[in-house]
Amino acid sequence: MKSTPLSLIAGVVALAAVTGFAALNAPGDAVPTVAKAASRLPVERSSLLCPAPSSSDLAATTYTSFTPAGKNDGEAGGAELKPAAALTADEATEPDPKQDKKAAAKADKPVVALKEPGRPVGAETSKSDAPALVGTATGRLAPGWTAQQTTAVTAGGARGLLGATCTGPGTDFWFPGASTSKARQDYVHLTNPDDSAAVADIELYGPDGSLKSEVGDGITVPAHSSVPMLISTLTGEAVEDVAVHVTTRSGRIGALIRAADDTAGSDWLAASVDPTGTLVLPGIPADATSVQLVAFAPGEDDADVKVQLMGKNATFSPAGNDTLHIKSKMTASIDLRDVTRGEPGSLRLTPVEADRATPIVAALRVVRGTGSKREVAFIPATGPVGARASVADNRAKGSILSLTAPGAAAEVKVTASAGTEGGEQAVKTYTVKGGTTLAVTPPVPSGLKGTYALTVETVSGGPVHAARTLALPEGGIEMFTVQTLADDGGTVEVPTAQQDLSLLDD
Template sequence: MNRTTLSLIAAVTALAAVTGFAALDAPEASGSGTAKTAARLPVEQSRLLCPEPSTSDIADTTYTSFTPVSKGTSGSGKAQLAAALAQSADGTDTGKDGKGKDGKSGKGQKQSGAPTVTPKAPGTPVTGDTTGADTPALIGTATGSLAPGWTVQETTQVAAGAGRGLLGTGCSAPDTEFWFAGASTAASRTDYVHLTNPDDSAAVVDIELYGKDGSLKSTVGEGITVQPHSSEPILLSTLTGAQEPDVTVHVGVRSGRVAAAVQALDDKLGGDWLAPSTDPAGSLVLPGIPKDATDVRLVAFVPGDNDADLKVRLASPSGQITPAGNETLHVKAGMTTAVDLGDVTRGEAGSLVLTPGDTPVPLVAAVRVVRGKGAQQESAFIPATAPVGTRASVADNSAKGTTLALTAPDGTATVRVTASAGSDGGTAMSKEYTIKGGTTQNVDAPAPSGLKGTYALTVEPLSGGPVYGARELRTTLEGVPAFTVQTLPDDRGTVAVPEADQDLSVLLKK
């Protein structure tokens, strides 16, 4: 062994003592011992992207940032929201008329109006407000103790005009594929798909639309470039000449990654954000349909080549029931299927549960929910969602006007619900609930003692089967029963980390 090799080993040994240098062990041979299980540790960084909230001059938007307290975190953290650029699909700034050179982008460049939201520590929400049509899309990053389970709620009130009402969405993480069931290209709807790129390189995105008869042919949605640190709103009606009341939108990313959300604005039924459905699956749960819903419209789509036959059930407070006249649903492959379920909840809390008849076929789904009557109607969307998992949080709750719905479709479950401290004061409180199998409960969620401002709710399953959840916010705007619903999938606050041991022998192998 030469002098250089000995010096290298000595240097690495010293480095290992100081820094804890480690190498992964090779898998143990069969029968040699018990394999080590990967530990779950808090994430160290989270990215969230908030779409441009509104083009209305009378829009009032609130952003609420919250990170639940997590075990295993220490030290300081940082979280911030920064304005994204708005550009046309060819990379140029959009003009004052709200259209780029390609005519795709329906909105103008927005640089001003970004809110100031500066969280200090986990456990307490922080809010920021903006008004008018100049609020840009936001790109958020949280690190350290503020990263695990970080959530940001974007809530907008628009008192009049197309899409008037209460619009809410949870700012989402970037990804490479999204399915939206429940969009529309009808004359009465103005639907945009918002694409936001948080990275330093451009993303290339394809948008596909599917109506009742299959794919809506269009080359305009292919190869859309979303520039770095920018946001691109695409008007769906510019991608096809077909006017379809129910459309499924598929966003596929060729390179890079984006966050995607659909803003659905109706001339008479108000508007809201349509979040992506959970990944295609044979069984789906759509939780938290308001008990006073006057109309519920289910929209489903099968991405594969096989038709799906589904059993449709409503999980009510007393158990699962079959909606009269809609016991089953046949969904043809590649075609968007919609069915009107009317006032299916009939004054009780409810969640839709879709299960396969014989052979499971992966599909996506969402419901459009309408409250009110006549000219005083408002709408919101509930996509099929993943279960709460380990933990989920939702922010911007108030002492009045907040409803938390929990459903346990497969078996009885026990959960703990924690109300955080208020944004302007108050002490956190927790309460445990048992949700019977096959039921949905609108739980009497706790509120912080001495509440001032708004607060966050955190749901943690303790035992039993999977739990699905949704939170409804409601208010009254000019006599309209305005509302919005956000589902509660797992917050992805932890990540599996394989156990590693120090092994310097790897340095001696040729």
């Protein structure tokens, strides 16, 4: 009986206090406060998707998972890559309601499980039906988490060293450099990490514009599943240089293209950076015997770009190929042949007229070797390494790191992690002159056993673009693959929030 009056009195006192505070600090009389800048905090969750590696009985695949050590380790967390259900295009087009349950049941046991930052873990398989992988990292293993899938196929039509950095899910991907020609067998792999089905569209563009295709519309990718699509079956036109555009109507997917050339081996083609006016394509090997640029302008305007090679000592324009005209919604290509002439290099594309920067996407098809000993790899345009970028699966021999500073000179720190089976990290700092490409044999962990990861951090100066070449010769063939490095997005900007009691004042 006594509690009601006391509660009422307490409520009146509290209301009076709030009202009095609001009256003394009315919006018009408020002392102006300086808004605090947003802070950057480590991400708490990351997702990665790895495509099905190969259908060849001669394929041997290595998976490597890695998270760089951070200043603030945070909660323990975990990082696991688990199998996705493998579906044919027909199964995806006419989905079985039981498929989702089947996929969920199959994705229980992780193929690769990372337990601590700073030391990679690896796994191997030689199964021809090895599935795509779907992964999630949480806690201290989420910021900067990366995974590499490296497959060696020693013979057959898909011969080659195929390297892919597992990608995060998205809704929009551009792949200039694909093909529907008879000499190529290019598959686009679509992987869905989520609990509900995704619906994707695939558009194809050649030198004369859009390629007719009815099959590429409304492709269903069931939950936790992966679907490969042979690109040449999406159209009746055989075209050498094709830009592939993958978008989703609903849901998110990961997308990569496995390109196989009857005469030059095979490799993965990763998506180009989002359309923009200036592009950098880093890491052309010094001994490249053929370099072909494929570019595409997705907007309504044509693009005129300057083509420049950033070499070991300076930037110059390739003779006879200093500019490229790209018509709207049409692919354009240049055969740059052996443009590096024995020195490493990177390509830069900039608008001819600075005030008319038309967004474009681009990729390079790079060949090493000659005749039947040729081997192919692809280098898409990529963003700068920014604060930090990492690449996994480096070997004691065969790794080359290319660092390119398209503007001002820059200083970068390169950390070689501990090995998957032993060894201690090593650190080295490099200075990259403006407008040049520096190719180095990266530091190797002391006492290395297994494979290791490289982390590149910008210390000072202008932006730096980077790529890692992994070369594993086999049977007299200089088999190789190139992976670009871009900012790992390990931190996000979090706005500072504070109480605003003026909201109580009507």
